[in-house]
Amino acid sequence: MAEIYKEYDCFAYFYNKYWTINAPLYLEKALDILLLEKLEENAHILDVCCGTGNVAGLLHERGYNITGLDGSSLMLDYAKENAKAVEFIQADARDFNLGRKFQAITCLFDSINHLLNQDDVLLVFKNIYEHLEEHGIFVFDANSLSSSQDVDLSDFSAVESNEVFISQGSYNSIEKLITYSLTAFINEDSKWVRYDNKIYERYYEEELLISLLKKAGFRNTAYTYGADIGIEPFEDRVFFTAWR
Ligand SMILES: C[S@@+](CC[C@H](N)C(=O)[O-])C[C@H]1O[C@@H](n2cnc3c(N)ncnc32)[C@H](O)[C@@H]1O
Known part of the structure; x- marks a missing residue:
């Protein structure tokens, strides 16, 4: 699994x-x-x-x-x-x-x-x-269905001195799939490092x-x-x- x-x-x-x-x-x-x-x-x-x-x-x-x-x-x-x-x-x-x-x-x-x-x-x-x-x-x-379709309304970002976090949601109505695209920038030893991740949700x-x-x-x-x-x-x- x-x-x-x-x-x-x-x-x-x-x-x-x-x-x-x-x-x-x-x-x-x-x-x-x-x-x-x-x-x-x-x-x-x-x-x-x-x-x-x-x-x-x-x-x-x-x-x-x-x-x-x-x-x-x-x-x-x-x-x-x-x-x-x-x-x-x-x-x-x-x-x-x-x-x-x-x-x-x-x-x-x-x-x-x-x-x-x-x-x-x-x-x-x-x-x-x-x-x-x-x-x-x-x-x-x-x-x-409406909270899935409206997922982009909860797009979010946070900017702090040593980190930036961005979350963007989208809904695919054919697959009934929400995708959260998460991007973070973290200042590690004075260098900005980028991290990307996706989280998925299915609408039932x-x-x-x-x-x-x-x-x-x-x-x-x-x-x-x-x-x-x-x-x-x-x-x-x-x-x-x-x-x-
Ligand atoms: C949206 S979060 C909700 C967390 C919490 N219930 C809350 O109210 O904040 C979903 C959680 O489900 C967990 N999760 C997803 N699939 C799982 C699985 N198959 N077994 C156990 N935990 C799972 C994730 O690790 C995550 O912590």
Whole structure:
């Protein structure tokens, strides 16, 4: 299996510094509405594709028992810094067995779209299903068609004295593929060194994701848009809830 998350090693530093700034707060707000009010105070939550651990850290501070899982060791290095008391595990979301079950599982900030084919999405859904207790809840968010098409609206650059970071997104409607082209210039020993990297995301229709959830065994499934639950600026992001 291609280690797609290895691409994240290359850009973990920039992701941690620039990319996730406000997202964890909006995601926490969505979880408040869709998940947390249904859980016991000290419920055990697994955050799959936890990245740099910011959401895990916020939930830990609120008393939840959190485990974060991600494939990228460098993303996890930042996660361990950002959320020191949280347990983090390096594993591939398509192929993991922790030997325990959780009351809830999350997979946030369109991590599902980073799985580039339906077979991989189904593998992840199946693993998540197997790691949920009976009546456990899985919550994740994904890009909608409009958030995929409008990806260039979040083009971003940061210029500092010793580093420049540029992120540009584009959407290919035939392949349903978002490409983030990331370019960084870093001043190393008074010489500017250029780094280039690409991160890809596939858009999946809402009904397709629902059918994959059902195929993985989930009973009740539902989705709503950020706009419906008042999550600005994630209005056109889709939030899914699935019960085991
Ligand atoms: C957009 S980031 C989201 C991180 C985090 N959920 C957040 O809210 O910031 C996607 C994450 O998914 C991870 N990832 C992608 N494919 C993976 C896989 N097959 N197994 C485990 N992690 C994976 C990447 O390493 C990256 O940290």
